[in-house]
Amino acid sequence: MxxxxxxxxxxxxxxxxxxxxxxxxxxxxxxxxxxxxxxxxxxxxxxxxxxxxQKQEFLAVLLESIMQELLADFAAYMAGVEGPAEAMERFVRFHITWHTARREEVFIGNMELRSLSPEQYARVAALRKTYERQLRDILSQGKKRGLWKVEKVPVTSKALLALLTGVSVWYRPDGDLSQERLVRLYQAMVARMLRAGE
The missing domain is CATH 1.10.10.60 (Homeodomain-like)
Structure with a gap:
């Protein structure tokens, strides 16, 4: 046809x-x-x-494109942010909003890395590291300014990403919790976690 x-x-x-x-x-x-x-x-x-x-290369390109869209959307959303406290609030909002709106892409982006060749995996992993580096930078800046007492920035960034990304597994738009309410709950939760070390 x-x-x-x-x-x-x-x-x-x-x-x-x-x-x-x-x-x-x-x-x-x-x-x-x-x-x-x-x-x-x-x-x-x-x-x-x-x-x-080629089916496998199509998957690699698909997963790369998802990450590239995430990075582009993130850069646009974070434009004009002033200070690590505002940056962290925005990061939480962006991450939850993007990941709940695009649950299918997030799911396959996490689950289908196993189907890539080592070279393909490295390409996608590099983009994922770029995104995580954005969060690490926010945490490092807040730590330097004395806003948070973060003992290990890399560990904290991975823990926060796991916490925030997990929302996409269970959240349903037709559930009891609106996306806006969810964002505010998680912003408060993250703020408490970062202050707990003070």
Whole structure:
């Protein structure tokens, strides 16, 4: 089946990406069948290969693109922040908002690293480290200014990321807790944790 008239290649790639995210989220990468994925977006299997010549590399590019979008959105959101206290509040808000809004991508981004080759894994891991470094910088600045007593910045950053990312596993938009209320609860929780060492 050829691409429908008037549909651009970029539109098709976006449709493939969205369908792949749903399939990987529901069934796992190894179980994702390219024939079914092609059917999801109205392509023949042969046409799909024009967009996905190699399944594993497609996953690597997908996971990289998710991290690149996260980093770009984060940079835009943090523009104009003044001081580590405001930066930490914003970091918590951004992380929870982004990760609850894009739960499927977060899930596959964490679970499907195992399906990458060592080289592919290194590419994605480098982007993840870049994001974690943003949090480490905020913690280090707050520590230097005496706002928090953080004994080990790397350990604290990993603990905070685990705490905040875990929200995407259990949070439901139709639950009892609004996203805004959730953000405020976690901002207060993180503030208490960082002050506990004082």
């Amino acid at each position: 050829a691409r429908p008239v008037g549909v651009k290649g970029a539109d098709t790639m976006r449709a493939i990406r969205a369908a792949a995210i749903q399939r990987i989220y529901r069934h796992g990468f190894e179980a994702m069948n390219l024939r079914d994925l092609a059917a999801d977006v109205g392509l023949s299997l042969g046409s799909l290969y024009n967009y996905i010549p």
